[in-house]
Amino acid sequence: MAAEGAGDQGEPITPHATPILDEAGRLTYVGDDGRRYVVGLPAEVDDLGLERVMASLSRGGPLFENIEALCHRWIASVSGPDLEARTALALLLTTLETALEDRYGEV
Numbered sequence: 734m735a736a737e738g739a740g741d742q743g744e745p746i747t748p749h750a751t752p753i754l755d756e757a758g759r760l761t762y763v764g765d766d767g768r769r770y771v772v773g774l775p776a777e778v779d780d781l782g783l784e785r786v787m788a789s790l791s792r793g794g795p796l797f798e799n800i801e802a803l804c805h806r807w808i809a810s811v812s813g814p815d816l817e818a819r820t821a822l823a824l825l826l827t828t829l830e831t832a833l834e835d836r837y838g839e840v
Contacts, residue, residue, distance in 0.1 A: 751797050752790060760787070765826075 752762040752772055760772040804825060812818040 751793070754787070754790075760790075 752760050755761045755769075755771075761769050762772065764770050807825060808818055808821045812821040
């Protein structure tokens with residue numbers, strides 16, 4: 734995976750958003766560093782496998798939009814003079830990762 738416009742640093746970047754298709758049709762995600770990354774699939778993934786993955790992601794699109802809207806609402810409700818929105822975002826993502834990693838494993 735490579736960040737658009739970034740040099741190769743060889744360090745894995747944790748995604749903080751579900752992968753989406755960008756305007757060029759590439760599978761991308763936003764990393765914990767705020768940059769957008771293009772997902773490079775393994776060579777063994779054929780076109781049919783990629784189509785199945787993309788179909789699965791597309792089916793989850795509306796649900797992800799609902800989750801995203803709820804996240805925005807949560808951040809708006811907890812942020813303020815004592816808690817910046819960016820800090821609330823970091824807390825939300827860390828808490829979600831911790832809550833979900835027991836079932837799905839570490840990323």
